Amino acid sequence: MKKGLIIIVLAVLLGGVSTATAQDFPFQDTSLTVDERVEDLLSRLTLDEKLSMMEHRNPAIPSLGLPAYSWWNEALHGVGRNGLATVFPMPIALAASFDEAMVQKVFAFVAFEARLKYYEALDTNTEMLKEPTDYTGLTFFTPNINIFRDPRWGRGMETYGEDPFLTARMGLACVNGLQHNYNGVSQNDVHLSAAACLKHLAVHSGPEGMRHEFDARVSPRDLWTTYLPAFEYIIKNSDVQQVMCAYNRLNGEPCCTNKELLIDILRHKWHYDGLLVTDCWALNDCWERDTVIPRHKTHASAALTAADAFGSEVDLECGSGLAALRTAVDSGYIGEEVINKHVRRILRTRLRVMEMSPTGTIETPGVHPGWVVASTLVLLKNNKDLLPLKEGTKIYLAGPNATDTLMPLGNYNGTPSYRVSIQDGLGRVFTLVNTPKEADVIVYAGGLNPQLEGEELPVDMPGFYKGDRTRIELPDDQCREIRKLQRKHRPVVLLLCSGSAIALDKKTLKCDAIMQCWYGGEDMGDGVALSMLGFDGFGRLPVTFYKSTKQLPPFESYDMAGRTYRYMTEEPLFPFGYGLSYAKYGLEDVRWKDGQVCGMVRMVKPSRAGEFGGRGSTVVQVYLKGAEDTQEPRKQLVGFQRVAVAEGGLQPFEIDIDPYWLRQFDEESQEMVPIPSGSEITLLVGFSSADKDLVELKIKL
16 A cells, blocks of 8 residues: 555544534543543543443443443454454564564554544444444554463464564564554654553463463563563553553462552553553453363452452453442442542543544555565575575475465454465466476475464364464474475475474475465465565564474473573574575674674675565674573573665664663562673674574673
8 A cells, every 4th residue: 555644534433422512521622631631521420430431341421422432452463353454464473574664564554454444433333432342443452572482372473472672672663553653753742543552461471271370480580581571661662552461370469460560560660650451351360260261269259359450550451341340449449539540541542542533644654465474484494595486486385274364364363355375376476286296396385373373272182272282393294294295306395384483303304495484464475475486585583493392391380491592501493583595694894882783794695586686684683692600591682683785785784782681680689780881791793593693792881
């Protein structure tokens, strides 16, 4: 879609729910500040009306001209669960791009599409103004910035990977894209395109089958060095409107009633004054005595749970209704001043997403799903430069994901207007043949699908349980199929489709080329075809690919020892940050200058990119090396930049290093503190987290 300016007229918002005119009340006057409007509106609400706003389905209040509104909407990788919408690659794939600017444009487009859908629905369905309808609003429960600590977790595909820094930067790009235009500038001093939500606070990454009763036991060190940094960083560097508390317990206390987490850390340490919402029906886990679903059962009643939650700074409950909150108020557990504090935050965000404003503008970013897909694919192997293939190359296509048009959509998706399967995409540029004997190259599209890995799925079969994986190896039947194809004496290209890391056996690793394709959305087939044809803009791994399940610590343990590239001492199958390009690159003149790592990237071997002009890109990564004999990470990402280089060219790069990431855990204070000024540190600069791909840069702070 071409970049343009869309003018949206919002006067319809007050129509159909009240006889009040547009200026009957001061809170409808957009020349006033948001806080002035909030205070005026708050003063006009009865206690019952205030309480009605603290559950995610807000009813209409006709006497004040307030339409109904539901806070629950999804935009994980496009507007979800609300009819036709563009479906982009899953977040784990977007993280693989290592391209913040592109991710921000993607979510700016999502916000643009969401607004068109919202106002179109209002124009054709005035019942929305009277009764709250889920999946129709402009407040989205995204991004998921939990750490993908273990490849067995089924929802890892919703995250931005295993690294706190990458998660923070990609999550920030998502927030800025959703809430602002594609340049990251607010629409004006008041309005937001949409409202993002950081989830799930905190320490939430499986097991799915136990999430309503699971108690994540985490040391202060792991809490502050791994599980909390992305939340803190985004809160301190954005205007993110919502934070969602998680289902699980954290060190014994359910996250949505956890005073240390929600009051001491979120409100006091981080000074967050935005909206805090529960995960949907999370409070039920605290008090329900369910014989089917095991639950926390930490509270004696629903009212006591509500008192604890809203007393722990929860503003908005998603799910179970208002009866428990009403009882808590009637019982004297919660006073009206506390209610007012919560409703102020709720009203502030409702006003800022222009729900009651007369006019607004949105700038449309130019972004194409196929090109987005191509920048998320990770080339893991390319023996003898088999790829790229020439247009018209004869291929034999096999594998369970070759023709599947549901697999690319992942989860929390909308309904695309079209779907390009891998077969569709490759068929447009290469010749399909019927037998391996006729082919120049065999292409096998394998891996997993979102019906096997995902959120709390009803799955119980070898290798999979409740959405999680019990083993990470490629399914045995696919390994057998690949071995048969390898005996056909043709080069074999393996396309891995999944939302998580897959372990490969020695024979599968003998495939001539291997590409990690993730779940690429509606245009997945075109993106794969572009890359196989020569587009040299590959991504890098946002997670470690382990050799086998045996390399993993117990799934239920949240201890980071031995997990991810930051703490792992064994050699992985493929390291975090790894990925090949068609061209080969080298670093020159790497140096430290005024808080930046600077240098040059040289294309030392041109790409066989053909029609794409020999232009390629790589990702320069900067890691902080951990001190020896300490509990600090062995190395951790602190900066990256995607650098485009023309054939045979040399391209400078400058990577700012935010002091926030040059910190360490202090045992005495049990907090993160800056590395002391004057200390000597070692930065590692290169093209993956593997030692062999990095050069050392010693600097004094």
